[in-house]
Amino acid sequence: MSGLSKNKIKWIRSLQLKKNRDDLGLFLVEGEKMVAEALRDFPEMVEEVYSTTDFTFPKFNKKVELITKIELSQISALKTPNKSLAILKKVNNKESVKSKGLILALDGVQDPGNMGTILRTADWFGIDTVVCSEDTADIYNPKVIQASMGSMLRMNVIYTSLENYLATCELPIFGALLEGENVYGRSLEKIGVLVMGNEGKGIRPNIKTYINTPIHIPGFGKAESLNVAVATGILLSEFKRREGQC
Amino acid sequence: MSGLSKNKIKWIRSLQLKKNRDDLGLFLVEGEKMVAEALRDFPEMVEEVYSTTDFTFPKFNKKVELITKIELSQISALKTPNKSLAILKKVNNKESVKSKGLILALDGVQDPGNMGTILRTADWFGIDTVVCSEDTADIYNPKVIQASMGSMLRMNVIYTSLENYLATCELPIFGALLEGENVYGRSLEKIGVLVMGNEGKGIRPNIKTYINTPIHIPGFGKAESLNVAVATGILLSEFKRREGQC
Structure with missing residues (x-):
């Protein structure tokens, strides 16, 4: 000792x-x-x-x-x-995005617990790449690491100008928006980018511009919104369940 | 002043x-x-x-x-x-369970943040009744109230012996279990009880006994498990999406 x-x-x-x-x-x-x-x-x-x-x-x-x-x-x-x-x-993952599947994009998720839970959830659903706006919670924050249960070590998490990334992105761009289409009924491409927004403010207007497929989880009760990690889980689940069955 | x-x-x-x-x-x-x-x-x-x-x-x-x-x-x-x-x-809600829809049951969920997020999510999906084991996090805990975003005020949350409740329950009893059936493919009754377990230990053996329909969210990556609030959200979403469409 x-x-x-x-x-x-x-x-x-x-x-x-x-x-x-x-x-x-x-x-x-x-x-x-x-x-x-x-x-x-x-x-x-x-x-x-x-x-x-x-x-x-x-x-x-x-x-x-x-x-x-x-x-x-x-x-x-x-x-x-x-x-x-x-x-x-730290590993240097400032490299370009090169996933072959669904990519998750985070626009200003602030809470370290939410951020870690989102990474854990994305890892569960086989997402390997997460593109984050510069002001999204740091993956190396101890609370993020703890909530991610180690998933952050396995994933390629890139902090960049989300606007620049989406502007040059040629994939379908989905976004969780209250005014979006009911996600249950519609078909969803296997490859694309799913954008999730900040806890209180949602997706910023300059990012919204790039969303060509707004989607929405229907509500049945009185809660005004869902927690962002829960909403991410439900939407990723919707993408994944179609892969085997549609 | x-x-x-x-x-x-x-x-x-x-x-x-x-x-x-x-x-x-x-x-x-x-x-x-x-x-x-x-x-x-x-x-x-x-x-x-x-x-x-x-x-x-x-x-x-x-x-x-x-x-x-x-x-x-x-x-x-x-x-x-x-x-x-x-x-x-506090309101006295020690009364009997009398929901006409899906009921959520929690077996020892410990973290106040998870508990609050579960209540907010359940409220979003129109669940009005949550039956909790005595050792589940207290809904009146300030952190639960904050994470629930006020949903706890609208819901009937009952703390009781979960074992006694399930023993006399005549509804289908679903449970989130790793060995459960893939939830995506199967039909789900509109009325029943969905049991979710503790963050680390899952559903206790004495509670498992009463589960007649074990269900499971398929994993596609390397994460060992999902956060309990996220898993609750995904499963409630699976129940609800069938209501309008199946």
Whole structure:
């Protein structure tokens, strides 16, 4: 048990802020399960591992640093830290969009919990590419990572000018809009872009312009709207159920 | 501007804890929009209103107490308090389940954000009754109320022994289970009970026993599971889309 220096604790904690993650090209992954997943599937991304229990991983050739529970709580961004924390290198995914299936586009989704849940849901439905407006919640935010249950590691998430991307996009562009067509009845192409908007404000007018197929989940009660992660799940489900059956 | 006494602040804050809400039969509703909705739709439930801006409501015959922003932050359970806070009387909904449509049943959903989102989603799809195991997150928890966007006020949410309820239930009982049948292909009755389980553990074995129609949302990617609120949304959507079209 070596003991973490104050400076080291401060440095690890600094990665809870986007600016520092951007500057250093690093981010935090927490929890026994997600750290094990990172070591198993993306060992080349893992820079450092801290854990309250000792373990080794065949593909990981660095040392797991044993720390105390108190030290873990000092470096963790979670209310209830869970055994391990790893520091990972960000991958450079500023490359162009090249998915062969449905692409998800997010226009200013703000809440980290929603963002993580959207990534987890998209991963469940086999979406490999998510294009985000620059002001969408950062995938390297600890709360996004936690809510994504590790799905963010597997996906190509690109932050760019959504307007520029859609302006040059030749695929059908679907958008979740209250004035859209009932999604249940209509056919949906397998390939295209599905745009989801901000929690309160929806899809911005400059982005709406590019939507050639507005769709809508019919409501049957008194709620004014659906949570954006739930709406994303329902719409992705609608796309996917047609693949096998229509 | 009268100024809130220390005791009053302490008393209002005490309603953030379930025990005190249960003892006093009161709960907090926060935010300008939700307080206005409560005053409009359920004026008989509203006991006290505190606000940083003055307003009157035709159906509400008590006085809105003007407070400062600092006082609001002292009584609020939210990180970013929003203008108004009201104290409401709980309604006694320990009565028997008497819905004429699909009923949602929750077996130990723990996270208040998930619980609130589930209620908002169920309200969207016209579900009026939710039967919860005793250990499901409290609908009067401030985080549940916030995530439900007021839907919890409109619904009949019953906390009871879920096992006893299902044992005497004569409706078809559906359950979200990994080993269930692909929901896309099969017909679904309009009337019945849909059981959703805990975030980590799913539906408990003693509850599983009563499920006569296990259903499943097919996965196409690598995520191990869906968030429970998203899964609830997708399944309720599957029930509802059949109503108009099958």
